[in-house]
Amino acid sequence: MNSSVTATSEPTLTDKFQRGNVLASSCPSRGVLQDVTSRWGVLALFALLQGTHRFSELRKSITGVSEKMLSQTLQALEADGFVLRTAHPVIPPHVEYSLTASGREVAKRVEELVNWIEVNINPILSARDEYTSLKSG
């Protein structure tokens, strides 16, 4: 997915001053962060926090996601070990998705972020309106 790093200019000096090193482009955490904070990744983790779900259930609950994107997103999260995919060999196919132990950890943190935004959505939206009218008004 993001395997070639295409060596940008060396960040050596700057790196020393950072608590972590996500800010350095070479940090592998960035890739994982991408998976977790991707458009549908956030919502998938959030949805799975409620428990195990089938593919079609997730597709229905996460409004607007396409089959392809959901599939792709779940695969990325599975690859990172956050999501467990369980396929029951029956016809028609029955596949269930759930969070792993580490998946629950990330998901909990994602949830806190999401919840905070939802609780404070009104002031935020007001700020946005004000900003917009300042710019174009």
Place this chain on the structure above:
Amino acid sequence: MNSSVTATSEPTLTDKFQRGNVLASSCPSRGVLQDVTSRWGVLALFALLQGTHRFSELRKSITGVSEKMLSQTLQALEADGFVLRTAHPVIPPHVEYSLTASGREVAKRVEELVNWIEVNINPILSARDEYTSLKSG
């Protein structure tokens, strides 16, 4: 950004079962979530948690970000009321970016997510390797 809601099919039934409603595409929280969890948004919030920074400083510390993207990202965060932009009318220009009160709240939650990933990056990477070799090996 996402102002026209283009009424998707009514999600009434599904919505009742969700703690929040981010999972509904009509939810305005999604837009804000996008700004916060965007590729550079996460890193900008994370970087600003350390304090006030000038544009060029941010550009240097957030390795790999382009001028355009940083500018765009900061504007989005400013619009949502998370980032305060202070321009000093001198020549050459001097602009400082800092977090607002609400900005600190989101940033703290972003930080917790980022930190967890950084701390657990090794097991995650191992899981990924294992997954990859299972698929293609």
Place this chain on the structure above:
DNA sequence: CAGCATCCGGTTCGATACTG
């Protein structure tokens, strides 16, 4: 220094069709 306008290649994404 801080940033916008423009161009343009690459990636992402959604719709559709198809498979096990």
Place this chain on the structure above:
DNA sequence: CAGTATCGAACCGGATGCTG
């Protein structure tokens, strides 16, 4: 049901050139 394959369309994002 749970996906994969393919194909345009849309968007993202970087490079460049210009402004105050």
